[in-house]
Structure formats: structure tokens, C-alpha cells
Amino acid sequence: MASLIEMNASASAVHRRWEEDPILSVQHLTMRFGGLVAINDLSFDVGRGDITALIGPNGAGKTTVFNCVTGFYKPTEGRIVMRHGPGRQDELVRQITASGLRWKKEDGQGIFLLERMPDHEISARAKVARTFQNIRLFGGMTVLENLLVAQHNRLVVASGYSFGGILGLPTYRRAEKTAIEKAVYWLERTHLIDRADDPAADLPYGAQRRLEIARAMCTDPELLCLDEPAAGLNPRESAELNELLKFIRDNGTSVLLIEHDMGVVMEISDHIVVLDYGVKIADGDAMAVKTDPRVIAAYLGVEEEEEIDVPEVLEDVVEQVGELPGSPNTEPEPPARQPAATKRSRSRAGKGGKA
Amino acid sequence: MTASGTHVPASTQKPVGAQAQAEDRRSLGRTDTVSENRLAASLRDAAVAAFLAGVLGFFFIGLRTDLAPGGLDIRMRWAAWITAIIVVFVGRLALNVFVFKAAHPVGEDIGAKVAGMGRAVPGLGKWLTRALFLFALVLPFFFTTFFPGRDRQFIDLAILIMTYIMLGWGLNIVVGLAGLLDLGYVAFYAVGAYSFALLAQHFEIGFWAALPLAGLLAAFWGMILGFPVLRLRGDYLAIVTLAFGEIIRVVLLNWYSFTGGPNGISGIPKPTFFGLEMSRGDDGFAAFFGIEYDPIQRFMYLYYIIFALALLTNLVTLRLRKLPIGRAWEALREDEIACRSLGINTRNTKLTAFAIGAMFGGFAGSFFATRQGFISPESFSFIESAMILAIVVLGGLGSQLGIVIASIVMIGGIEMLRNLGFLTEIFGPGFDPVQYRMLIFGLAMVLIMVWKPRGLVTTREPTAALREKKRIGADMVAQGEGH
Numbered sequence: 001m002a003s004l005i006e007m008n009a010s011a012s013a014v015h016r017r018w019e020e021d022p023i024l025s026v027q028h029l030t031m032r033f034g035g036l037v038a039i040n041d042l043s044f045d046v047g048r049g050d051i052t053a054l055i056g057p058n059g060a061g062k063t064t065v066f067n068c069v070t071g072f073y074k075p076t077e078g079r080i081v082m083r084h085g086p087g088r089q090d091e092l093v094r095q096i097t098a099s100g101l102r103w104k105k106e107d108g109q110g111i112f113l114l115e116r117m118p119d120h121e122i123s124a125r126a127k128v129a130r131t132f133q134n135i136r137l138f139g140g141m142t143v144l145e146n147l148l149v150a151q152h153n154r155l156v157v158a159s160g161y162s163f164g165g166i167l168g169l170p171t172y173r174r175a176e177k178t179a180i181e182k183a184v185y186w187l188e189r190t191h192l193i194d195r196a197d198d199p200a201a202d203l204p205y206g207a208q209r210r211l212e213i214a215r216a217m218c219t220d221p222e223l224l225c226l227d228e229p230a231a232g233l234n235p236r237e238s239a240e241l242n243e244l245l246k247f248i249r250d251n252g253t254s255v256l257l258i259e260h261d262m263g264v265v266m267e268i269s270d271h272i273v274v275l276d277y278g279v280k281i282a283d284g285d286a287m288a289v290k291t292d293p294r295v296i297a298a299y300l301g302v303e304e305e306e307e308i309d310v311p312e313v314l315e316d317v318v319e320q321v322g323e324l325p326g327s328p329n330t331e332p333e334p335p336a337r338q339p340a341a342t343k344r345s346r347s348r349a350g351k352g353g354k355a
Numbered sequence: 356m357t358a359s360g361t362h363v364p365a366s367t368q369k370p371v372g373a374q375a376q377a378e379d380r381r382s383l384g385r386t387d388t389v390s391e392n393r394l395a396a397s398l399r400d401a402a403v404a405a406f407l408a409g410v411l412g413f414f415f416i417g418l419r420t421d422l423a424p425g426g427l428d429i430r431m432r433w434a435a436w437i438t439a440i441i442v443v444f445v446g447r448l449a450l451n452v453f454v455f456k457a458a459h460p461v462g463e464d465i466g467a468k469v470a471g472m473g474r475a476v477p478g479l480g481k482w483l484t485r486a487l488f489l490f491a492l493v494l495p496f497f498f499t500t501f502f503p504g505r506d507r508q509f510i511d512l513a514i515l516i517m518t519y520i521m522l523g524w525g526l527n528i529v530v531g532l533a534g535l536l537d538l539g540y541v542a543f544y545a546v547g548a549y550s551f552a553l554l555a556q557h558f559e560i561g562f563w564a565a566l567p568l569a570g571l572l573a574a575f576w577g578m579i580l581g582f583p584v585l586r587l588r589g590d591y592l593a594i595v596t597l598a599f600g601e602i603i604r605v606v607l608l609n610w611y612s613f614t615g616g617p618n619g620i621s622g623i624p625k626p627t628f629f630g631l632e633m634s635r636g637d638d639g640f641a642a643f644f645g646i647e648y649d650p651i652q653r654f655m656y657l658y659y660i661i662f663a664l665a666l667l668t669n670l671v672t673l674r675l676r677k678l679p680i681g682r683a684w685e686a687l688r689e690d691e692i693a694c695r696s697l698g699i700n701t702r703n704t705k706l707t708a709f710a711i712g713a714m715f716g717g718f719a720g721s722f723f724a725t726r727q728g729f730i731s732p733e734s735f736s737f738i739e740s741a742m743i744l745a746i747v748v749l750g751g752l753g754s755q756l757g758i759v760i761a762s763i764v765m766i767g768g769i770e771m772l773r774n775l776g777f778l779t780e781i782f783g784p785g786f787d788p789v790q791y792r793m794l795i796f797g798l799a800m801v802l803i804m805v806w807k808p809r810g811l812v813t814t815r816e817p818t819a820a821l822r823e824k825k826r827i828g829a830d831m832v833a834q835g836e837g838h
Contacts, residue, residue, distance in 0.1 A: 124698030138689035140832030155679035165678040196821040
């Protein structure tokens with residue numbers, strides 16, 4: 001027991017590289033919908049070149065965080081900083097925050113205050129791409145067209161804002177050729193090249209998920225946000241997804257993902273942030289998180305008055321969670337036994353009352 | 356918020372069960388006994404219907420009262436009554452045999468045939484396009500050669516159809532490509548017409564100089580309309596655009612000092628051919644080229660102007676479709692949220708769609724003004740918007756060829772129904788077929804929508820392909836807002 005806590009402490013003390021070179025910092029983020037506080041004073045960093053997982057039970061506020069980061073919601077309070085170029089650049093962040101600018105970019109370095117930017121600008125300028133929990137493809141367009149739409153902004157400039165394109169200038173034809181080459185590159189990576197000329201709605205479910213990732217990658221993102229990319233995938237597809245995400249990370253795009261599939265999360269994540277009721281309850285690498293008593297409590301539930309470090313309970317749950325990374329076909333939530341589930345629901349009700 | 360994201364989009368689900376049932380139904384009951392039973396049942400059913408018709412029709416059809424000296428005079432019309440009964444019997448029997456109780460309902464077969472036509476002949480669309488284009492190119496000469504007596508009437512009709520084709524193609528950008536339902540398109544037609552009329556009246560600007568100005572003004576008003584409706588979806592979008600169309604018309608009607616109100620504007624100049632007027636006289640077109648003057652030349656010239664304008668609309672639209680802006684329009688129709696997540700500025704994209712669609716409406720409006728020589732707000736009522744929208748929907752959203760066919764069918768069809776003189780021989784001299792044309796027309800539209808609910812041309816051609824262009828079926832293509 002004592003060794004577990006020690007390990008926890010050492011992990012959090014040493015491996016904090018995402019705090020030294022974060023690509024994205026969420027700072028004191030609060031999101032209220034009327035009286036409901038979906039996210040409460042949440043802060044975390046997403047390391048450059050990491051795969052960061054955002055996990056938590058259903059309704060914990062993960063997708064809300066995503067929607068705030070990608071501009072689909074305007075946060076009630078807080079700051080979301082996206083950085084291009086190395087380091088924290090704290091001085092620049094302060095300057096821009098004070099100046100009222102939305103973003104500033106000069107010689108390779110850039111600071112983007114995402115809470116001030118509209119959604120399309122976040123994708124186009126801050127280079128944050130996202131996918132959706134319920135797949136949003138352009139179903140009536142071919143797979144290739146989906147990937148060309150993703151390269152819209154570059155192509156619009158190349159087409160001389162359509163004027164050159166209407167006149168048939170060669171600049172646009174060259175740009176379109178390059179765009180198709182990029183699309184082909186990602187189609188090959190996602191094993192969709194044979195379906196390039198089929199309508200996106202015709203693809204099977206797993207392929208649609210891959211296409212959505214390919215489409216997001218065609219926007220040349222610095223940060224790729226994936227909302228439950230493994231949902232509904234079979235174990236083989238899930239393993240392929242892991243390879244794809246690692247490939248994306250190794251090619252210089254940081255990844256932030258929401259995922260319920262612990263097999264995926266534990267295997268590929270460099271850094272895990274755990275949310276519950278809109279509050280961060282744990283932050284660290286896979287090892288640190290899965291032994292964190294509060295995470296275990298959030299996933300399995302404890303009674304309010306019950307101490308979490310009662311040895312039998314903890315050992316029980318560690319055993320349960322510990323099994324997860326190995327087995328590919330895990331449920332989104334660990335299968336809690338009946339008593340644990342009832343405990344959880346009771347504890348939830350108690351907490352809800354407080355909020 | 357974090358519900359399971361495992362549902363499959365509806366568009367990917369195929370009605371396997373329903374199809375299988377239909378197959379079963381077709382394969383069933385092919386034996387003779389069944390068909391005999393079917394015939395007997397059909398006859399019985401038809402007899403019942405005929406009996407009912409006889410009972411009901413006895414008073415309504417069989418009796419006739421006339422004013423006579425000293426009161427009403429009752430006459431029996433046995434012939435009419437028996438004819439009605441026979442018509443009902445035969446009609447019901449035919450329906451039973453071919454539709455209600457048939458192994459292969461005729462409607463299904465025809466529907467399948469019409470639907471399969473495009474697939475059965477892969478080059479059909481292409482060849483039809485070429486044939487129509489060639490015919491349109493020589494159309495005035497065709498009519499002057501083969502129908503010298505009625506050439507003016509036919510060319511006039513061709514001009515009208517071509518105007519609607521152009522309007523349909525213009526509206527297609529907004530409704531078909533960007534998927535924004537616009538019920539007020541006639542407003543831009545009006546803006547174009549009044550722009551030219553007023554410019555000509557006050558500044559004596561000719562047609563060709565006024566044409567781009569009218570287009571620009573209409574595009575400007577397109578953006579004005581675009582701004583308030585940017586956030587609207589579905590029915591709300593349709594209602595606001597409808598209101599916009601009416602606002603423009605009401606302003607034109609009531610701003611008497613500027614637009615002349617209900618009196619309209621008359622004396623709008625005719626288009627010139629590089630400064631040459633289409634008139635008799637020494638400085639006219641005919642005299643300059645040393646050909647004999649004929650009033651038909653003016654109509655032929657007007658026809659070629661609208662033909663060129665329509666072609667311009669088509670070429671620009673086809674080009675735009677293959678450009679990023681066109682793809683963004685179609686993506687917007689498919690999924691607006693996904694567009695925003697890919698960095699597409701949906702506000703600008705929608706505004707360009709409204710502006711470009713409106714611009715072509717404005718061009719067409721200028722042409723309308725110069726053709727008529729007189730405009731008034733009456734020409735820009737809601738029914739025009741509805742007609743243009745009907746052409747776009749009937750043609751198949753987003754399809755250029757479909758709009759051509761739909762225009763010919765709708766505008767040409769309505770005019771052709773004026774020539775149903777032969778029907779008077781059947782129904783007697785008191786029958787006026789013109790009065791029934793809207794009824795026939797409405798019926799035809801209902802039938803087409805039953806068989807081809809997504810319009811005449813239902814497939815979408817991809818704008819880019821890696822290996823081969825496969826046409827995409829309508830069941831996959833989204834319809835956008837407000838449908």
C-alpha cells in the first residue's frame with residue numbers, strides 16, 4: 001500500500017515533461033450551462049509530441065472540454081492556450097492575453113488563445129483538428145472529396161479566391177494535384193485507398209472512423225483531438241487504430257483523445273487526465289493514474305464515508321483495473337460487481353446534491 | 356454528452372427487409388389458379404364500383420333539370436348515366452388488373468424503369484446534354500425554317516423557357532449545392548430588372564452596360580439577405596427568405612416616387628448589337644449587314660442573349676463546383692458542423708452562395724426588363740419564386756441537366772396545354788382546356804414526385820476522382836436545410 005503511494009508521488013514529481021513543453025494548456029476552465037456546472041476550474045497541460053488521454057465516467061465533462069478547446073462552446077471562464085513552437089512562452093502568453101488579441105504568430109512561434117477564437121479559425125490558424133463522437137462525414141461526397149474539403153483553406157488561396165480558378169489558371173490545377181497527393185498519402189495510411197472513389201456513407205463503420213481521422217489530418221494539425229475514436233471498433237480495428245495514432249504522434253502531431261476503451265488508453269497514452277463531475281481528479285502517466293485511489297473510486301464508486309485506502313477494497317479494485325490494459329476486448333467501464341455499482345450510485349447522488 | 360457513439364448513420368442503412376418482402380411478393384402467385392382468382396376478384400370489385408357509381412350517379416348524372424315555362428322540367432340522361440357506369444367499371448377493372456391486384460404493379464415497374472434509365476444507358480445524360488445543346492444552338496433557325504407561320508410564338512416560348520433555365524441554374528447554386536432553401540429568389544430577379552430599368556430611365560445606360568451593374572446590385576442584395584439568415588436552419592430559413600422576397604415586392608409597389616409603384620416602368624430600351632439597333636432603318640442591324648429586315652430578327656437576337664447568359668451561368672456553376680468554394684458549398688449541405696471543424700468559414704461560404712446565386716438572378720432580371728420593355732411589381736410575385744424552386748426540385752437538387760428538362764416540361768408544358776383544342780371534339784364545344792391546364796399540371800407534378808421523389812436526375816457526379824468517377828446515388832446525398 002505504502003509503496004503504491006510512493007510510486008504515485010515519484011511519478012508525478014519526475015515525469016512532468018508535458019508541463020515543460022505543453023502544446024495546449026487549459027487553465028481554470030469553467031463551463032456552466034445555466035445552473036449546471038459541467039466543468040469546474042479545470043487545468044491541465046497537453047504535452048507536445050504526446051498522446052494525451054482524457055478519461056472519466058460518462059457525464060464527467062470530457063466532450064465539453066473538447067467542445068471548448070475546438071471552439072464549439074465558448075467557455076464561461078478560463079483560458080485555453082495553444083502554442084506553436086517550443087517552450088511555454090509564458091511572457092508572450094501574458095502579453096497577448098493583456099493585449100486583447102486572439103492570436104499572434106511570428107517566425108515559427110505562435111500563441112493562440114482558443115477561448116477567443118471562432119471554431120473555424122481554431123482549425124485554420126491554431127491548427128487544432130477534431131473528430132466527432134457521432135461520425136460527421138460528408139456522406140454524399142466521395143472519400144477523396146472529403147479529404148479535399150479538409151484542405152479547403154489552402155486550395156481557396158491557390159484558386160485565387162475562385163477568380164483564378166474560374167479562369168482556369170494553372171496555379172490551382174497544381175495545388176489540387178498536391179492536395180490529391182496528400183489525400184492519397186493519408187488514404188494509404190488508413191487503408192482506404194481502394195475506396196477513394198466511393199461515397200463516404202457507403203463505407204463500413206470502422207472505415208468511416210478512420211476516414212474521419214484522415215480528414216482531420218489533411219488539415220495539417222499540430223494537435224489532433226479525437227472524441228472516442230475506438231467506439232464501436234472490433235479488437236483488430238482497435239489495434240490498427242493504436243498503430244495509426246502512434247504513427248501520427250511520431251510524425252509530429254500531438255494527440256488528445258477521449259476514450260472509454262481502456263485497452264487503447266493504457267497502451268498508447270503518454271499522459272492521462274482523469275475527469276469526474278467536471279473536476280480533474282488525476283493527472284499523470286498510465287501507471288500513476290491506474291493506481292490513483294480517486295480514479296478507482298470514480299470508476300468503481302465508494303460510499304461517501306468509506307475510506308478509500310481500506311486495504312481489501314483497494315486491492316480488489318487495483319486487481320480489476322490492472323487487468324484492463326492487457327485485454328483488448330474490455331468494456332468502456334470496468335465491470336463493477338453489483339454491490340460496487342449500487343455504492344457508486346449512492347455516492348453520485350450525494351455529490352450531486354452538493355453541486 | 357458522452358453517450359455511446361456507435362449508431363450507424365441512417366444513410367448507410369439499407370431497407371433489406373422491405374426489399375426482400377417486395378421480392379417475395381413478386382415471386383408469389385404466379386400460378387394460373389391464383390391469376391384466375393385474381394381476375395374474378397377484379398371483376399367482382401369492378402362490378403361493385405360500377406353499381407355504386409350507378410346509384411350515386413343516378414341523381415347527379417342521370418337527371419337533368421331545365422328551366423321551362425311554368426317550372427322545372429326534368430329530363431333523363433340515360434346515355435350519360437350508362438357511359439359513367441361503364442367508365443367506372445372499365446377504369447376500376449383496369450386499376451385492379453394492372454395496379455391493385457397485379458403481380459407487378461404498373462407503377463412500380465414504371466418507377467423502376469424511369470429510375471433505371473440513367474443507369475441502363477450510362478452515356479444517356481451526356482448525349483442528351485449534347486443533343487439539347489445543339490438544338491438550342493440552332494433553335495431560332497429551326498423554327499423560322501420549319502414553322503414559318505408560328506416562328507415568333509415558338510421563339511418567344513423558347514426565350515421564356517431559357518429564362519427559367521437560367522433562373523433555375525442560379526437558384527440551384529443556393530438550394531442545390533449549398534442546400535439553403537430560398538423561397539425569395541424572385542427578389543433578386545426583381546432587383547436586376549429594376550436596376551436596369553431605373554439606370555436606363557435616369558442615366559440612359561444601355562443593356563450591356565447595365566447588365567454587370569444589375570448583377571452586382573443583385574449580389575449585394577443577396578448578401579443583405581444572407582446576413583440575417585446565416586444562423587437560421589430549416590423552416591425558419593425558408594420563412595425568412597420568403598418574407599424577404601415579399602418585402603422587396605412590397606417596397607417596389609409602394610415607393611411610388613422611385614419605382615413608379617404599380618404603374619411600373621415602361622420604355623425600357625432594347626438591347627443593341629455593338630451599338631446597332633434591331634430595327635428597320637438605315638442604321639439598323641439588317642441594313643448594316645445588308646440583309647433584309649424582318650421583325651423576327653429581334654426575337655432571335657433576344658434568344659441568343661439569354662442563351663449566352665444561361666450558358667455563362669452553367670459554365671460558371673460547373674467550374675465553381677470543381678473549385679474549393681463549390682466543394683465547400685456541398686460540404687455545407689452535407690454537414691455544417693463538420694465544415695467548421697475543418698476550418699471552413701461557413702459564414703463567408705453561405706454569403707458567397709447567396710451572392711453568386713443572386714447575381715445570376717439579377718442578370719436574368721435585366722434581360723427580363725429589356726425583353727418586356729415594361730416591368731411592374733406584378734411580375735415578381737411569390738408564384739415566380741415557387742415556380743423556379745419547383746423547377747430546381749423537380750429537376751433534382753444540384754443537377755444542371757435536370758433543371759433544363761424540368762424547365763422545358765414545366766414552362767413549355769403549361770404553354771402547350773393551351774393548345775389542347777382537340778379535346779373540345781371529345782368534350783364538346785363548351786370545354787375550355789386552358790382552364791384545366793393548372794389541374795393537369797399539378798397532377799403531373801404529383802405523379803413525378805411519387806415516382807421520382809428526389810427529382811428527375813438524382814445522381815451526383817463527384818468533383819474529383821482518383822481512378823474513375825462513380826456517380827453517387829441520391830439516397831446518400833444530403834438535402835441541406837429546409838427540405
